[in-house]
Structure formats: structure tokens, C-alpha cells
Amino acid sequence: NPLPRVMRAVGESNTDFTIHIRNVQPEDTGIYYCVKFVKGDTGVDEVFRRGSGTDVTVQAKPSPLLVSGPEQRARPGQSVPFTCTTGGFFPEEIGVKWFKNTDPMVAQLPQVTKWGVKTYNMSSTVMVTLQKDDLRSQLICEVQHSTLRAPLRERYQLSRVLQVPPSVEVRTEQSPVEVNKAVTFTCLVKEFYPANVSVSWLENGVEIKVENVSRPWQLPRGLFQLRSQVEVQATEEKNGSTITCMVVHDAQAPVNYSAFLWISNPAQGGLSKGFQMDKGANLLPSFLLLCLGMLLEKVLLGVLLFLLFKQMMR
Numbered sequence: 001n002p003l004p005r006v007m008r009a010v011g012e013s014n015t016d017f018t019i020h021i022r023n024v025q026p027e028d029t030g031i032y033y034c035v036k037f038v039k040g041d042t043g044v045d046e047v048f049r050r051g052s053g054t055d056v057t058v059q060a061k062p063s064p065l066l067v068s069g070p071e072q073r074a075r076p077g078q079s080v081p082f083t084c085t086t087g088g089f090f091p092e093e094i095g096v097k098w099f100k101n102t103d104p105m106v107a108q109l110p111q112v113t114k115w116g117v118k119t120y121n122m123s124s125t126v127m128v129t130l131q132k133d134d135l136r137s138q139l140i141c142e143v144q145h146s147t148l149r150a151p152l153r154e155r156y157q158l159s160r161v162l163q164v165p166p167s168v169e170v171r172t173e174q175s176p177v178e179v180n181k182a183v184t185f186t187c188l189v190k191e192f193y194p195a196n197v198s199v200s201w202l203e204n205g206v207e208i209k210v211e212n213v214s215r216p217w218q219l220p221r222g223l224f225q226l227r228s229q230v231e232v233q234a235t236e237e238k239n240g241s242t243i244t245c246m247v248v249h250d251a252q253a254p255v256n257y258s259a260f261l262w263i264s265n266p267a268q269g270g271l272s273k274g275f276q277m278d279k280g281a282n283l284l285p286s287f288l289l290l291c292l293g294m295l296l297e298k299v300l301l302g303v304l305l306f307l308l309f310k311q312m313m314r
Contacts, residue, residue: 003022005021005022005023006021006022007019017034019032026058026060026088026090026116026117026118026119027058027118028058029057029058029118030055030056031053031054031055031056032053032054032056033050033051033053033054034050035047035050035051036048057091059090059146059147060089060147061089061145061148062087062088062089062122062143062145062147062148062152063086063087063088063089064086064152064154065086065141065143065152065153066084066085066086066154067083067084067139067141067154067155067156068082068083068085069081069082069160070161072161073161073163073194073250074130074161074162075162075165076130076131076134076162076164077129077130078129079128079130080127080130081125081127081128082125082126082127082128082156083123083125084096084098084123084124084126084141084143085121085123085124086121086122087115087119087120087121088115088116088121089119089120089145089147090118090119090120091146093145094110094112094120094122094143094144095144095145096110096122096124096141096142096143096144097141097142097144097151098126098139098140098142099142100128100137100138100139100140101137101138105126105128106126107124107125107126108124108125108126110122110123110124111123122143124141130158130161132191132223133221134158134159134162135158135159135164135193135221135222136159136221136222137157137158138155138157138158139155139156139158140153140155140156159222162193163193163252164192164193164223165192165252165255166189166190166191166192166197166226166255168187168188168190168245168247168255168256169187169188169190169257170185170186170187170188170243170244170257170259171188171259172184172185172243172259172261175262176263176264177261177263177264178234178263178264179234179235179236179263180234181233182231182232182234183231183234183261184229184230184231184232185229185230185231185232185243185245185259186227186228186229187199187201187227187228187229187230187245187247188226188227189216189228190225191219191223191225192216192223192224192225192226192249193222193224194224194250195216195218195224196249196250197216197224197247197249197250198248199226199245199246199247200245200246201228201243201244201245201246202242202243202244202246203232203238203241203242203244204241204242205242208230210230212229214226214227214228232261234261235263236263238261239261239262239263240260240261240262241260241261242258242259242260242261243259243260243261244256244257245257245258
């Protein structure tokens with residue numbers, strides 16, 4: 001059986017009643033009295049004398065700090081809460097400071113609540129507006145208590161909760177291109193975080209299989225970038241096709257960016273069918289002007305002949 005926590009220091013002594021408390025706890029805090037009892041006339045123990053009492057205070061250090069952030073990632077510009085907690089400390093007075101890197105922050109007043117018999121818990125919350133450049137930043141919670149020789153400190157990396165959506169751009173070679181040539185489309189997925197991203201290519205809404213899948217690389221600021229390429233054969237029937245790069249980042253809604261495939265026909269002067277249609281449409285006004293000129297010429301000739309005939313009749 002385990003030994004009791006409270007034992008007499010000198011067990012057989014009739015004059016020394018010193019006690020020893022093993023593994024003291026905050027609940028052992030209180031006033032301890034040494035009391036002498038005597039048998040009364042009725043045989044019941046009665047208080048004969050008592051000491052003035054010894055006031056015992058048991059201090060307890062706060063537990064290791066825990067800093068928690070939002071459950072889901074947040075984008076730049078959003079304001080999110082971070083909470084620092086500790087517990088099991090005594091006495092009640094405790095101080096909390098927050099820092100972003102080395103800069104002090106303004107936080108709400110800490111909430112101190114009683115826990116158990118003689119200990120307390122503490123919770124402190126600070127609101128942080130996330131920035132795109134916070135990937136290398138950290139929050140620091142610092143706690144001061146009378147039982148500590150040095151403050152407790154706990155860090156939280158903002159990259160754990162930051163989500164930066166990518167910007168997407170599709171580039172291609174000079175358009176239009178010659179028929180039956182291979183055309184390379186490049187999709188630039190720029191400045192995103194975290195790195196988990198998938199890229200798909202579509203031709204008129206139908207997925208194109210891409211053999212070489214590139215991996216994102218990290219920029220000095222901590223953001224990621226990716227370049228994906230697809231090669232399309234420029235056949236005549238693909239003229240005007242829509243080539244789309246679809247990006248899914250961190251399980252968010254897809255982001256699309258499209259470009260068009262224009263094909264030239266060397267036999268028709270290097271113009272695509274679309275351009276040929278535009279050129280054919282421009283012939284109609286020229287034809288009308290030609291007809292109008294011919295009609296005007298005939299009218300002027302008729303007027304001239306009429307005037308000559310009238311002159312001869314005189």
C-alpha cells in the first residue's frame with residue numbers, strides 16, 4: 001500500500017508532533033494548528049490548548065502553454081483569432097503578452113477561471129489580420145507568473161493557417177500558326193500557398209492527357225509557383241478551339257484561364273479561316289461602290305446627251 005502523504009516526523013515521540021507532508025499540492029494550502037486534547041469528566045476529549053496556527057501557501061507553476069488558431073485556413077485580409085491557454089497555477093495573478101515576430105500586439109484581457117480547489121486556468125485571445133507576406137511570420141505568447149524564474153513562451157507559425165490563392169495565366173506561341181504544326185500552351189500558376197495544387201488541361205471542355213506533370217517550386221517569400229505545358233497539333237478542324245488550364249488549389253473551387261488556337265492556311269495567303277471570312281465580308285461594300293460609280297457615270301452621260309440634243313434643236 002502506498003504511504004500516506006501526511007506522516008509524523010518522529011513517530012514515537014510524546015513531545016514532538018511535527019508532521020511531514022509528501023508531494024504537496026495546491027489544495028494543501030491552509031492554516032495548520034497543533035492542538036492538545038485532554039480527557040474531560042465525561043471521558044470525551046476536550047481541547048486543552050492550541051497554537052496560533054501556521055499559514056501554509058502552496059504555489060503551483062502554470063502548465064506548458066498551448067497556442068491554437070482557426071480550424072480552417074484563411075486568406076490574406078481576413079481577421080482570425082488565436083488563443084493561448086495554460087492551467088493548474090497558483091496564485092491567481094498572471095500576466096500575458098503577445099508578439100508578432102518581435103512587435104508587441106494588443107490582445108483582449110486574459111480570462112482567469114478557478115479550477116479544482118486551489119488552482120486557476122487562463123485563456124488569452126488575440127485577433128490577427130493575415131497578410132500575404134505572413135508565411136515567414138510567427139505569433140508568440142508569453143506568460144509571466146510568480147512561480148517562474150523566466151517567462152513561458154510558445155510560438156505559432158502563421159503558415160499553418162494562411163491560404164494564398166494562385167493567379168493563373170495561359171500563354172502560347174505567336175498566333176495564328178501554320179496548319180499541322182505543334183503548338184505549345186503554357187499555364188503559369190503564380191504565388192500560391194500551400195503547395196498542394198492540381199492542373200488539368202481541356203480542349204473545348206474535353207480533358208487533354210498531359211504526360212509530364214511539373215511540380216511546384218518555392219519562392220524566397222515562401223509562396224509557390226508552377227508551370228505546366230501542353231502540346232496541341234494544329235490541324236484544320238481545331239481552328240478556333242478553346243484551350244483551358246483548370247487549377248484546383250487546396251480543395252478550393254477551380255480557377256480557369258483559356259486561350260484560343262488560330263490556324264493559318266498558307267494556300268490562302270497565310271490567313272486562318274476566320275480571317276478569310278472577315279476578308280470576304282469586306283468585299284461587299286467595295287462591290288456596292290463600284291456599282292454606284294457605274295450608275296453615276298451613265299446618269300452623267302445621259303444628261304450630257306440630252307443637253308446636246310436640246311442645243312441642236314434650237
